[in-house]
Amino acid sequence: MRHPYADLVAHAAHLLAAAGLDGDKPTVVAERLVRADAMGHTTHGLALLPAYLRDIGSGAMTRSGEPAIVVDRPAAVVWDGRRLPGVWLTARAVDLAVARARDYGTCTVVIRRSHHIAALAAYLTAATDAGMMVVVASSDPAAAHVAPYGGKRALFTPDPVAIGIPTEGDPILIDISASITTAGLAARLTTAGRPLPGVWALDGEGRPTDAADVLSTDPRGSLLPIGGIDHGHKGYGLALWIEALTQGLSGWGRADGEAGWGGAVFVQVFDPELFAGGPAFRRQTEWLAENCRANPPIDPEKPVRLPGSKAAAGVARAQAEGLELFPGILEALVPWAERLGVAALDGRA
Amino acid sequence: MRHPYADLVAHAAHLLAAAGLDGDKPTVVAERLVRADAMGHTTHGLALLPAYLRDIGSGAMTRSGEPAIVVDRPAAVVWDGRRLPGVWLTARAVDLAVARARDYGTCTVVIRRSHHIAALAAYLTAATDAGMMVVVASSDPAAAHVAPYGGKRALFTPDPVAIGIPTEGDPILIDISASITTAGLAARLTTAGRPLPGVWALDGEGRPTDAADVLSTDPRGSLLPIGGIDHGHKGYGLALWIEALTQGLSGWGRADGEAGWGGAVFVQVFDPELFAGGPAFRRQTEWLAENCRANPPIDPEKPVRLPGSKAAAGVARAQAEGLELFPGILEALVPWAERLGVAALDGRA
Incomplete structure (x- = not known):
């Protein structure tokens, strides 16, 4: 319905x-x-x-x-989110970063002690509609689903990062994470009694598996970083990057041992007008978009799509x-x- | 010797x-x-x-x-590299971004028409030694080794990105790319008559392969994005992000059809002192570093390592x-x- x-x-x-x-x-x-x-x-x-x-x-x-303002510099802002709704905080942070980027070319807003921020992809068009490029990343210091590459104990959240890129047409909207899959999907498949779509997890002994319930077994398993067993050091690097952007710059994170569902958030906006110019930016991104869509597909039934x-x-x-x-x-x-x-x-x- | x-x-x-x-x-x-x-x-x-x-x-x-200065704002700088040595340009860009970040919290320097910039990891300690977090990314608009996910024709370079993160001890030095492997390694293994270490490529028909010579076959193949066949849409997103940061912001790229070995470069530095403070930043990153090293390894002979x-x-x-x-x-x-x-x-x- x-x-x-x-x-x-x-x-x-x-x-x-x-x-x-x-x-x-x-x-x-x-x-x-x-x-x-x-x-x-x-x-x-x-x-x-x-x-x-x-x-x-x-x-x-x-x-x-309102969030408490910890630092307010022209292009560098830190908020204490006071566990306010993360969705509302993040939407406001994007609006502020867009406004500041118009004057300074770029603005970064980081938020400590936000509540959960839901789907990062939902924040992007507020920036791309204004012709700007935006990055939103988050981590939850109180949760752990992904182990460092080579390890058995979960340490990171999936650590999502979303990127909005204006073109001459529809924006490119990327929403990925440092892990292959999310805790949300694993939970849904566990409830449905179904496996993960691939070998995307480690069991409690560190063995690769497609079992969806690894986060609720004893000993507890973990979700694999991007690249999995084969080249998971790449997802591991991405996770460390995102944890540092969100928790390091906001000065609040795993070291504090604080419990409760929440998030550390990183928002960054670039105004291409103050770099090489909006038309020059979009000329490149539109070329990329067109040449992705026109790329000969492996499966003739599945044309190459742009993220978003x-x-x-x-x-x-x-x-x-x-x-x-x-x-x-x-x-x-x-x-x-x-x-x-x-x-x-x-x-x- | x-x-x-x-x-x-x-x-x-x-x-x-x-x-x-x-x-x-x-x-x-x-x-x-x-x-x-x-x-x-x-x-x-x-x-x-x-x-x-x-x-x-x-x-x-x-x-x-010297490079030609296209834009010079406090936190947003664009250079035309005039095909000067990319290694020298990038090292200077990191130095400038470090100096500016000390005053503004962050600074981004993008370079168009650089020559090749070699190993991105070699630039990081110039920033981390100053207590700063740095990102260096590059792409070469005149070369193509990686196809968009689902496509057969190479469109992107491996699009490396390196990140330096200060801790209380040794910095975390991440050097990854949007592709599983590099053109340099594929060329070396081709010369040695050896395969790639995994199914890291597509042949000219778009079939997964561990053949190292896919970039020199007819029809030409491509290197797979991070995640490979299984979840390569993540590496595809990363490639689009890096191409937009390097070519979009610098206003020079594939749309220009310019030939010649070179690069578009993105350098960004954050001074944690102007966000939540250096000690607060390092408290989080040191916790992460310690807890990665202490993570129980899958293989007892291989302790979990930090990138770098x-x-x-x-x-x-x-x-x-x-x-x-x-x-x-x-x-x-x-x-x-x-x-x-x-x-x-x-x-x-």
Whole structure:
């Protein structure tokens, strides 16, 4: 069943407001979650809402106010997120970095003690629509799913990084991570009793496996870094980079031993106008985009795609025709609507 | 046979000066090449010198002068490298970015029309020794070795990226690329008649292979992006990111169709002191370093290593005990020494 995009956003925003988030936080969080679903990131959209509502209720997610400003230099900003909603903090950080990059060419905003930030891909078009290149990366110092290459004990989160690159047409929207897969997908496949799509994990003894439940076994296993057994030192390097950008620059991380679902966040924006110029930038990126799409495909049935093209089509379709959510997501919201006294979502498309 | 580090640098510098490089260019280029050999990057050290000397002779590498300054903002700089030695340009770019980051927290220098920049790992300690985090990335718009994921025609270079991260002890020195392997290693293994260490390539029909000669077959094959057949969309995303950083921001790249061995270069430095503080940064990175080293290894004989630790040990050993070059490298310099009238390297260690 398809639901109008705006209805899904409104329903999620009502739930978040009823739970206690103030100001524009409910709307911003709701819109980014629905967008993640529309982009196909169905483990990082409204599927997260029950856990967010739980954390608002318990106080683990801060309901109101602003981040504390730790450092505010023209091109270098550090916020203490005070466990405010990470989705709202990150959206604001992108807006600030875009505004500053217009004057300084680049701006970096790092956030310590954010709550969870959901799907990084959902933040990119706020920058690319302004003609800017953006990088968003995050890690959660209180969680560990990925071991350093050659090791058995999980130490890093998947450490996602998303990059938005303007072209003359649709932007390139990259959303990758330092690990082959995410904890969210592993959990979903575990529940479904299915294996991972490849040998993407290590069991508790450090043996390669496609078992999806490695994070809940005893001894606990881990998800493999990008490159897997064959060349996982590359994903290991990427993880160290992202942990340093997010936790090192924000000055808050694993060394603090702080518990609680959250994130350290790195946002960086470049305004090509203040480098070699917007047209010169887009001339190169448009050439790349065209030559990727025109590349002769290995499988004639599968043309080479640009990262983000499927996600952008998903958002456009969801906004035009409504969105069908992944099974179980809407059902999990029903008890929350009852508890919070919010009208249930209309079932019609 | 081991040669004193300083003798190797002096010999390479003499050759470069005799070929016509002016000022401090011979010494800077020579030192970074010898350091690359000492770090274990033996395809990207003195093995490159004959080709550099050839390009100096032909005029393909510019011998003298400064880069043209295209943009000079406090934290955003664009140079036209005028085909000057890329090793010298990149070393200077790191120095400038370090100086600017001290005032602004971060500085980005991009270079168009550089000549080749050799091993990216050799530039990192100039920043980490100053307590700063550095990223160096490059691409060569005139070359193509890696196809977009799902495609058959090479479009990207391996697109290396190196990251230097200070800790309380030795810095973490990461040197990876968007492809599984490099054109240099593929060429060396082709000459040796050996396969690649894994299924790291596609043949001209787009079939996965461990053949090392895919770049010289007809139809031409390609090197696989990180993740290979299994999850190569991650390396593809990384390649697009690096091509946009290097060619997009510098405003010079594949769209220009310019021939000739060269590079577009991206250098970025962060001074942690102007973010959350140097001690706060190093507290996190030192924790990461310690917990990587202490991670229980899969193979008890192979402790988990930090990226760069082997390379740093190689440099320390080379500086203390001299350096044994990869077979054939020194022999290839002999005819150049004769042609340029430079005394041959003393054969004793």
